[in-house]
Amino acid sequence: MGFLLLLFADATHSELPRITVGPVGGYVEDSVCRDCHASHYDSYQHVGMAQSFKSPVNARRIENFGEVFYHKPSNRYYQMLLEGDDMTFRRFQKDENGNEINTIEIPVDWVLGSGNRTRSYLYHTEHGEVFMLPIGWYTEGQFWAMSPGFESPDHSGVSREVTRECMFCHNAFPEIENDAFGVADRFPAKLPEGTGCQRCHGPGGEHVTQAMTGKGLEDIRGAIVNPRKLTGARRDSVCMQCHLLPAISLVSPVRFGRGEFSYRPGELLSDFLYLLDVEEGNIEEPERFEINHHGYRLMKSDCYNEGGITCIDCHNPHVKPESGAFREKVAGVCMDCHQDITHQTEVAPSECVTCHMPTRRTTDVVHVTMTDHWIARGPFESEKLTAPLEPSNRPITDIRPLKFAGQQQDQDTQTYEAIAAIRAGRSVAVGVQSLLQALSKQEYEHYTPYLDLTRGWLKLGNYAQAEAFARGLVRGDPNLAVAHYILGIAELANGKITQAKLSFRRALAIEPDPEVHFALASLYFDSGSLALAEVELDKALEIRPLMANAYRMKGRISAKLGNATKAADHFKRSLEIEPNDLATYSELVVVLRKNDQPDEAARYLNHQKQIPNP
Structure with missing residues (x-):
């Protein structure tokens, strides 16, 4: 050095x-x-x-x-x-x-x-x-x-x-x-x-x-984080930033006002995320094992909670583990505390992991097996733990704070639990009512919880409430493009065509977005302004080239203008992107018949019949 x-x-x-x-x-x-x-x-x-x-x-x-x-x-x-x-x-x-x-x-x-x-x-x-x-x-x-x-x-x-x-x-x-x-x-x-x-x-x-300008060693080292010199939850947070996901069905929200890439090693993960845990129906906790459960399951182990074992006691992040040597190393860590353990049968010194951290099939990625980091006594039935599984979508039955890095129940708990439920699309109506109640008791300077509430009203089809809250958002932050977009959607649903058009234009002035261009195109299409609609569709497709509904609308415009060949091309492109859209098949069949292509029309009609109704 x-x-x-x-x-x-x-x-x-x-x-x-x-x-x-x-x-x-x-x-x-x-x-x-x-x-x-x-x-x-x-x-x-x-x-x-x-x-x-x-x-x-x-x-x-x-x-x-x-x-x-x-x-x-x-x-x-x-x-x-x-x-x-x-x-x-x-x-x-x-x-x-x-x-x-x-x-x-x-x-x-x-x-x-x-x-x-x-x-x-x-x-x-x-x-x-x-x-x-x-x-x-x-x-x-x-x-x-x-x-x-x-x-x-x-x-x-x-x-x-x-x-x-x-x-x-x-x-x-x-x-x-x-x-x-x-x-x-x-x-x-x-x-x-x-x-x-x-x-x-x-x-x-x-x-x-x-380093490159010749500063002293103390200054150089002080300008970077060495995770081994961190202690407790700050050290573990470095690993847990990616390896602590209690459930793929519901992700812990980033704290209000924090950027989504703003976590820095050395800080508590709970200062970046509001850490949440869940219970899911139809499965007991020991069997709820997911592909990213390394840290989550380790935290359930006595070796972590009482013995103080950490990720980097076993894992050297700089070195790819080779199975045999790695298992021996892990066994050495185990022996630091368990050297006096006597087994009923002879066990190889390197086999701690085999019995106490068995391989399991993950319930969220069913074609994968992983090492379970919940260090437990056992014994376990290996064949049962790795038996084939079918994908499942389990209901969330409870949401609560995850006790890590000082995270605990506080005045913000109801707010974060509610927005997590709304974002996950689980029990949106319950989440909206819970968030509404939480915001009546606790006000926030940042727009995030109010945006989540507005999106929740939109998901529920309550356009009056969505419009009211979106209007409040754009007053509070005129540069929040998504708020103008939601306001436009709600205004359109409430019959306020002129206002909706203005809201969409304001959103696009802040940030180009294919969904907003498509919404504006739909508005123009419904009013008969086909040329203006096509301009917006082309802008949407410039941003997002594989946008099936934009091609479908271009097909409808071409059909209205009497260009059956062009319409068929657009409808076919839409079906290449989204082949389950029953309505697009019907529209394609009509223009193929008009274009004197009965065999091609019959081909798509028969293929449509193979698609199950949603």
Whole structure:
């Protein structure tokens, strides 16, 4: 280190690496860390976290490319193709004669997941929206299957948007302009590739600057976080920022006023999130085991609560664990407290994990098994714990604060519990009433809970209340685009056409959004202003090229203008994106008949009959 300090003492300011700015400011490229920490950096590149997010060209090749997977519930066929470094997602159906219909191909821009257990795939639009594709690769079984949440017949297809909340745990923080709640999720074309050094050590810009300008060792070390020097919940929060998810069905909300990428190592996780736990129906707590339950289950262990064991007692984050050696290391940690334990039968010294941290099948990602970090006495039936499961959607029966990092019941509990329920789409009516009650007792300066309440009214179809609360939001923060959009939707539903048009225009002046352009197009279409409607649809498709309802409306416009050929092209494109839209088939059949294509019309009509009514 001393040699490097002498070397960097001569560095000029112009040679300093670029440091990010904005809400995700203070970071450098993770590769800069290698200049001083080559051994740690190089070793870490083999760890799953470093492989968590990659471009196709940099992702390890582990899949069976070209293999066709058929998903019977949605009657769709899937392929992932590889040509050189280009990865392409392909989906199609088959008509009654076995010929392809509704075929779509989408270039894959990002590979999500290390592939140690599973992988998913994303595409990234020019305007910064990122979407998840519906199939995943499951490494244990070496097969393709639907990614979690896509198992049902009416899944979201190629239209499930990736949010900042999703990106938080799957990658290093990207440099974005705004990470405030309610702001549209937009990501730069260049994203970090993998969860890097600074997610655990904090922003490295100041640390690197101190080193490269010859500052003293104390100043250099003081400008970065060493998690091993943290204690208690602050130390554990570094790991728990990504490995503490009590239930995928309900995510702990970011505290009001905090940016969604604003957590920094060294702070308590409870200062960033309002930590919530849940109970779910139809399952007992020991069996409720999910893919991201490492920290959650560890916190239920006596070894954690009474013995003081921590994540990094067993795990070296910089080194990929090799099974045999790793189990011996873990057994050594166990023996620090349990050296006097006598087993009834002879047990190998490295087998603590096998019996006391068994492998279980996860209930949310049913094609995956993981190590259960709830350290328990046992014995366990291995075959039962890893037996096949079917995807299930369990009801949430209770929400409560999660006791970690000082989180406890307080005056904000009802508010955060209610907004979490509304966001999860679970018991929205109950959540709205609970939030309304909470806000009558506790006022907040930040708009977040009022935006959640307004969205709740909108979900319930109570447009009068939605309009009233949205109007309050735009008065409080005129630059909140989503509030103007919700106000426009409510005004439109309440018959206030002119006001709705103005609200949509105000939203678009703040932030381009395909949903707002589509809402404005719908307004123009209904009033007969077809040319203006098409302008808005084209703007929507420029931002979001795979927007099925926009193509459908373009088809309807072309049909009204007497251009059956163009209408058919638009309807077909809409069905390629969303092949379960019964109404689009009906409209397509009409224009095909008008275009003197009876066989093609019959083909789509017969295919429509295969689709179950929603």
